[in-house]
Amino acid sequence: xxxxxxxxxxxxxxxxxxxxxxxxxxxxPHAFAGVTPIAEAKAPHEGLADGEETxxxxxxxxxxxxxxxxxxxxxxxxxxxxxxxxxxxxRDVLGDEAFERLLTMDLGDLIGADGTxxxxxxxxxxxxxxxWTLLAKxxxxxxxxxxxxxxxxxxxxxxxLDLMSNPETREVFVTxxxxxxxxxxxxDDEGFIEVETPVLQPIYGGALAxxxxxxxxxxEKTMYLRIATELYLKRLIVGGLERVYELGxxxxxxxxxxxxxxxxxxxxxxxxxxxxxxxAERAERLVRAVGEAVGSEKFAQPWKRETLAGSVHSRTxxxxxxxxxxxxxxxxxxxxxxxxxxxxxxxxxxDYLVSKHVEPTLIEPTMLHDYPVELSPFAKRHRExxxxxxxxxxxxxxxxxxNAFSELNDPDDQRARFEEQVxxxxxxxxxxxxxxxDYIFSLEHGMPPTGGIGIGIDRLTMLLTGQxxxxxxxxxxxxK
RNA sequence: GCCGCCGUAGCUCAGUGGUAGAGCAGCGGACUUUUAAUCCGUUGUGCGUUGGUUCGAAUCCAACCGGCGGCACCA
Numbered sequence: 001x002x003x004x005x006x007x008x009x010x011x012x013x014x015x016x017x018x019x020x021x022x023x024x025x026x027x028x029p030h031a032f033a034g035v036t037p038i039a040e041a042k043a044p045h046e047g048l049a050d051g052e053e054t055x056x057x058x059x060x061x062x063x064x065x066x067x068x069x070x071x072x073x074x075x076x077x078x079x080x081x082x083x084x085x086x087x088x089x090x091r092d093v094l095g096d097e098a099f100e101r102l103l104t105m106d107l108g109d110l111i112g113a114d115g116t117x118x119x120x121x122x123x124x125x126x127x128x129x130x131x132w133t134l135l136a137k138x139x140x141x142x143x144x145x146x147x148x149x150x151x152x153x154x155x156x157x158x159x160x161l162d163l164m165s166n167p168e169t170r171e172v173f174v175t176x177x178x179x180x181x182x183x184x185x186x187x188d189d190e191g192f193i194e195v196e197t198p199v200l201q202p203i204y205g206g207a208l209a210x211x212x213x214x215x216x217x218x219x220e221k222t223m224y225l226r227i228a229t230e231l232y233l234k235r236l237i238v239g240g241l242e243r244v245y246e247l248g249x250x251x252x253x254x255x256x257x258x259x260x261x262x263x264x265x266x267x268x269x270x271x272x273x274x275x276x277x278x279x280a281e282r283a284e285r286l287v288r289a290v291g292e293a294v295g296s297e298k299f300a301q302p303w304k305r306e307t308l309a310g311s312v313h314s315r316t317x318x319x320x321x322x323x324x325x326x327x328x329x330x331x332x333x334x335x336x337x338x339x340x341x342x343x344x345x346x347x348x349x350x351d352y353l354v355s356k357h358v359e360p361t362l363i364e365p366t367m368l369h370d371y372p373v374e375l376s377p378f379a380k381r382h383r384e385x386x387x388x389x390x391x392x393x394x395x396x397x398x399x400x401x402x403n404a405f406s407e408l409n410d411p412d413d414q415r416a417r418f419e420e421q422v423x424x425x426x427x428x429x430x431x432x433x434x435x436x437x438d439y440i441f442s443l444e445h446g447m448p449p450t451g452g453i454g455i456g457i458d459r460l461t462m463l464l465t466g467q468x469x470x471x472x473x474x475x476x477x478x479x480k
Numbered sequence: 481g482c483c484g485c486c487g488u489a490g491c492u493c494a495g496u497g498g499u500a501g502a503g504c505a506g507c508g509g510a511c512u513u514u515u516a517a518u519c520c521g522u523u524g525u526g527c528g529u530u531g532g533u534u535c536g537a538a539u540c541c542a543a544c545c546g547g548c549g550g551c552a553c554c555a
Contacts, residue, residue, distance in 0.1 A: 008524070009490055009506060051513090068518090071511040086515065107505070121513055144491035144504055146516045151491085153547050165491090209554065254554045255481090264555075355554095393555095400555060431554080456555060469548095480546065 013106055013139045020137065025101075027137040032112040035061045039082035042125050045117050053118040058127060060085060061112040061135060063164060066145055070103050075126075078111060081170065086126040087113050094129060102129075107145065108138035108164075152471075159475050175294050176461045176473060180247065182293035183267060183457075186286050192243040192269060197232035199225060199249065205433040206230030206378065209252040212262075225251035227433075228454065229268045230378060234407060235442045237270050237450050245269035247457070258469035259399055262478050265457035274451035275380075275406040276390045280367060283394065283402060283453055287365075287460070296464045303365040303394065308354065311368050315357040320350050320372075324387065344427075347374030362395035371405075377417040377433070379405035394455075396463050404453035411443035 020027045041058045048054070062080035069075055076087040091099040105111065112135050115127040143149035143165040155162040155169075162169045184194065202221065204211040206228030216223045229246045236244045250266045271278070284303055291299040306314075309321045317336055323329040326346045333340045333349075343349040350372055358368070369392035370382060379389035391405035408414050418440070424432035461473040471477040 007490085012506065066515075066517095068514045069511070070509095073512040073514085075514045075517085077515075088513080090512070092512085120515090122515075124513090124515065126513095126515095141490045141505060146504075147492040149491070151487095151547085153487090154491095156547090161491095207555080250555090252554070255552075257554080258549085260554060266555085403555080454555085459555075 009141055010139065013137070013141075016104060016106065017137050017139065020134070023101075025134065027134060029133065029135060032059075032061055032133060032135050034059050035112070037082040038062065038078070038080045038085045041117070041127075042083065042085060045119070045125055048117075048119040048125065050119055050123045051121045053128070054116060056117045057114065057130075058117055059112065059114050060127065062110070063138075063142070064105055064107055064109045064111050065142075066107065067103075074099075074103060076102075076111075078113060079164075086120075086124050087115070087129050087132075088118075088120070088126050089129045089132075094131070098132065102132055105134065106138055106141075108140070108142035109134060110136040110138070153479070156471055156477055156479055172461075172465050172467065172473060173475060175465050176457075178294050179290055179461055179464060180457065182290045183247065183286065186289050187245050187269060190243070190282070192245045192271075193241060195233070195236060195241070195244050195246055196248070197226075197229050197236075197246060199251075201226050203434055203436055203438075205436050205439065207250075207252075208377075208431045208433065210254060210430050212251050212253050227252050229266065230452065230454070231436060231439045233268055233270050234447060234450065234452070235439065237272055237407075238442045238445055238447045242272040242448075243269070256478060258471070259459065261458065261470050261474050264470070264474075267455045267457055268452065270407065270450055270452040272448040272450050275449065276369070276392060276404055276451055279404045279451035279453050280369075280392060283404065283455070287455075290460070291464060294464055298396065298463055299365055301364070303367050305367045305369065305392075307370045308350075308368045308372075309370065311358045312350070312353045315361060316353060318353065320353065321387075344429075345374070347372050351375060359395060359400065360398045363397055365394065365396045367392040367394050374420075376405065377421050378408050378414070380408045380410075381413070399459060399462075400456075401459040401463060402453055402455045404451070407447070407450040407452050409443060409447040409450060411440050414443055415440055 017027055036058055038060050041060050045054065045056070060078060060080065062078040064076060065079045065084065066077040067074060072091045074089045076089060078085055078087055089099060089102050094102070112133040113127055113129055114131045115129040117125065118128055119125050143161055148165045149155055149161050188194070201224050204224040204227050207230070209227045211224040211227050214223050214225065215221070228250055229248065233244055233246060245267065247265065247267050249263050251263050253262065254260060256262070287299045291297070309319065312318055312320050316338070318332050320329060323332045324346065326343070326349060329346055329349050330340050341352055343352055354368070370385065370388045371379070371391040373381065373387055373389050376389045376391050379391040382388040382390050389405060391403070393400050394402035408417070418435040421432040422435050425434065458470050458473050462468070462470060465473065467473050
């Protein structure tokens with residue numbers, strides 16, 4: 001036995017478990033049929049006058065949260081997913097044995113309760129117990145009842161304790177579920193079909209990121225966890241599915257931060273015959289609908305739009321398009337009295353300027369569009385401006401949450417972009433994706449003009465629930 | 481990976497060099513309208529780990545482990 005198992009707190013609960021069994025009471029029964037959610041049990045009776053009783057019978061179940069009194073009458077608070085209700089236990093109603101046995105129940109035990117609804121003199125809607133059942137014995141004490149659980153490490157490593165003691169945590173994850181189902185409803189209604197593409201891939205692509213690597217024993221082959229669903233989804237567009245979406249986990253072998261978890265949930269959709277502006281319009285409508293579904297005002301207004309170059313110019317006075325080489329741009333930054341970081345090329349320096357000087361200022365939902373081709377290996381060239389692609393990224397609260405473009409469907413251009421990325425990889429860029437011959441093969445059969453987007457669901461959930469770190473919207477976030 | 485802050489009982493927290501505390505929870509008792517119930521009594525194999533300094537370390541120092549924030553990487 002470990003030291004922990006000998007501790008008095010746990011031993012007391014163990015002894016109670018044994019005494020229940022000795023009394024012929026099953027501490028872990030199989031089911032408890034006919035339970036009404038607590039909020040539903042309460043709702044019809046909120047109008048009762050103080051002290052008013054009913055003969056309405058209810059059956060509720062949940063976790064014992066608190067207990068008051070223990071003479072001839074006791075009050076107990078019972079929690080379920082929908083709320084909390086007070087139980088009134090009376091010796092004269094339950095009888096000596098059931099009453100006394102109930103008082104030996106521990107906080108944290110799961111209890112089923114039968115009784116009638118009434119409102120106490122103090123105005124608390126309650127259940128006058130006519131009977132009760134232990135549904136599962138709890139062998140460890142729950143977190144403290146009124147401060148809840150605040151220790152972040154315990155909250156994330158043992159999310160079940162966070163969920164049982166902090167209702168606001170439950171709300172975040174219920175909202176997250178509503179967000180996901182609202183997304184599916186919206187896209188299904190607009191003629192998209194949901195698909196599943198491989199998580200385990202022989203070659204990774206569709207984004208600039210380092211992958212997780214694993215090994216397929218039967219084939220003696222290195223495999224990768226996907227960093228994006230993009231390339232497989234566009235192969236489905238080539239195949240004629242025309243409107244597809246996938247909601248699923250991507251994996252990127254990068255650092256942890258308040259905005260980054262190594263596995264995260266991404267929505268991507270692709271639609272034939274559309275360009276980035278069609279996608280932008282649909283994305284705005286989708287996010288507005290999702291916001292309405294969860295009662296958030298965050299995306300009620302139309303999103304602002306700025307060109308990427310314009311956004312840098314307005315914040316820093318620097319014209320990145322008039323300084324189209326690394327040396328020239330570095331010079332312009334020095335002239336402006338700015339620190340010049342050590343970046344390998346012009347595109348990386350532009351990316352730096354955006355992330356340092358523009359992104360933090362984008363609080364209201366904003367699209368930046370017209371990106372440099374060097375930053376966008378899968379986006380179609382801009383119909384008017386050389387060196388740019390038709391792409392936008394969407395931001396809010398200083399954080400990117402979506403990335404979309406007119407999809408590159410010229411197989412020869414795509415081949416050249418892959419070759420450029422392969423050169424970057426050879427020069428030591430670990431996030432440059434490898435050449436994907438199957439993808440080129442697919443494009444050579446002809447992909448219609450297509451618009452596509454990726455939306456980070458964790459970040460969207462952060463925005464819609466007001467959470468400041470991704471760990472608060474992921475049930476079991478990555479920890480050391 | 482780097483820098484800073486943090487780690488005390490099941491939980492929430494006091495305690496900054498003199499030998500470990502409170503509240504809740506627990507245990508025993510009183511109480512038929514409580515709701516952070518109250519009252520009386522009572523328990524606690526706990527200072528993240530390992531070293532070091534000191535007559536003496538939760539407290540000072542070092543390394544390590546873990547958490548948080550920032551940087552780097554990235555979405």
